[in-house]
Amino acid sequence: MMKNVKILLFFFGFAAVLVLLFGWGLPVVFQFFLHNDYIRSLTLLVVFSIVVLVKRLNWSAYLVFAVALFSFLGMMIDTAGNPLTNKPLEWIVSPIGQLQLNQDVNNYAPGQYVISDNLAILKPGGKVVTLSTIWLYLYRLAQYMVLYSLVGTLLAAVRGNKPERWPVPAAAVDEALTPEMEQRVAAELKRRETASTSLKAVPEEVQEHVRQLKKEGQLISAIKLVRQHTDMPLGEAKRYVEEM
Template sequence: MKKNIRVLVIVFLFTVVMVMLFGWVLPAVLQFYLHNMYIKGITLLLIFGIVVLAKRFTWNHNIVYVIAVFTLFSMMIDTSGNPITNKPLEWIVSPIGKLQVMQDVNNYAPGEYAITDNIAILKPGGELLTLSTVWLYLYRFVQYLVLYSIAGTLLGVFIRMLPQQRIPVIQTAADEPLTQEQEQKAAAEMKRRVETVHTRAIPPEDILDSVRQLKKNGKLIPAIKLVRQHSDMSLGEAKQYVENL
């Protein structure tokens, strides 16, 4: 009974969280992004900086691919831009008229939006000259390409100033100098291991007698197997050892 109640409570809490997330939080965030002209550009630049610093991308380490991907993505996400990034475009069209970059947002249902970016030039006589949005996409592509190239170069300078290897915070036992007693124990242990290896390298004498008898009887393969069973020799070493007996 308690288990069933716990499951129902968990399902209820999960439902409440999802309803609040999709009913309040996400629409509020979306509205904030739609109505704040600067937030998208700042967010994209911040994410770019985090990715470059996290992976330490530089011009010698694949940052060109990161710039290309972020430029294409930013061109599509931040097509309308903001007054600062649109200022060069305003200077370009100023001989003709005043730049008009508009974003139409159509709300079809809760959480369903259709966003359309438009670019036009308002002439001094009041005539509105509508341009293809293609020009706006091309301008935004060049803008972000230059922006990310500059930001990547500056971040590259900062990355080169960072230490190449992590400095251990905690000193391990291996880093501490050994005392004379520890060195003596280590040397004795190494000597014991070497002696053990050498002892097992050659089979005992009674085994060697059996190996010689097998070889004498023409049973070379059983002789080799017997040598390997009582030593650390490889197959080739055991074969050569038996042949030399």
């Protein structure tokens, strides 16, 4: 019974979250984006920077794809721009007239918006020349490509110079060996030399005896016999007898 109640409460909570998200949260965020000229550009720039830093992108590792993708998103999401990003466009059209950039937002139903951007130039004589919005899209695409290329290059350089982990300082050691250390090294070298020249081969007459003991099922006696005539350890002698 309690399990069913928990399941129903979970689905009720999930539905309530969806209602709050789509019925209240997203419209508020959408309105905030519409009425703030700078937030769209800043949001795209922050997300782009996070992607470059987290994924360690550079010009040899997919940075060009991130620049292209975010430039396209900027062109579509931030077409109208803000007074700061539109300054270069104003300078471009200043010999002709004054730039007029308007964004119309038509709310047909709750949560349904239609946004249209209008680009025009007001000439000194009062004549208004309406331009195709395609020029605005091209300008915004070029602008974001330049911006993200510069920011991406800077972030890639900063991220590339940053080590993955802080280096652990190496402990200071003396280059010269003490007499005690030299004695230990000499003893170890002597031990290894002795071990390498130790008797490993089993004499032929002993091999025949070992084979006979193995046939009779006396493995322990055969292993002991091998160890008596060689310096093999127990495991190696056992393996030797089993492989005969």
